Amino acid sequence: MQVRVSDDDLLLIIDVQNDFCASGALAVADGDAVVPVINRLTERFDHVILTQDWHPPGHSSFATSHPGSAAFDVISMSYGQQTLWPDHCIQGAPGADFHPQLATERAELVIRKGFRPAIDSYSAFYENDRRTPTGLAGYLRERGLQRIFLAGLATDFCVYYSAVDARRLGFTTVLIEAGCRAINLAGSLDAARAGMAAAGVQRVNDLG
């Protein structure tokens, strides 16, 4: 599909960080493959924003913070169900750096998320209570950016939550499949696809 990108469209690149890529702490299968795709996409947009998963040591989303629990268990937190993860994307650690080949130069903003110890944040827009804002929606509105193209890691967690929240906030939202890879935990990819379709997220394989 051929998509015409306009000068008020945004490319929102989710969490293309070492820990989600090959040999990272929470490696997404084939995660590195998104890098050349995203680098090519970046050249098509006047507006590029990156998100960076950015957890303090001992973050409450880490299984190691919950004795008796294991990575990928799901537990109840005050704000709802939370999947527990291996320690990853710790502030200032190499695993939290962007993939070394990711072209980050043209990004006008980096949104860090997941920095509050007691709550995780998958979405670029809201923390996992689904109501504490990151400020990104206000930024986009002030800048007059209305259509969001999404790529990055992982399709079924941070990309998914970002896409659904973007729709909830009234943005036109387009997922670029070739620029995403999934964790796929217990049917999470199918659930994410269904959730995005129900929310009115458009899907393209690539921009053509």
Ligand code: VGL
């Ligand atoms: C992510 C799990 C934990 C993601 C971040 O970027 O999809 N997944 N933290």
Ligand code: ZN
């Ligand atoms: Zn995380």
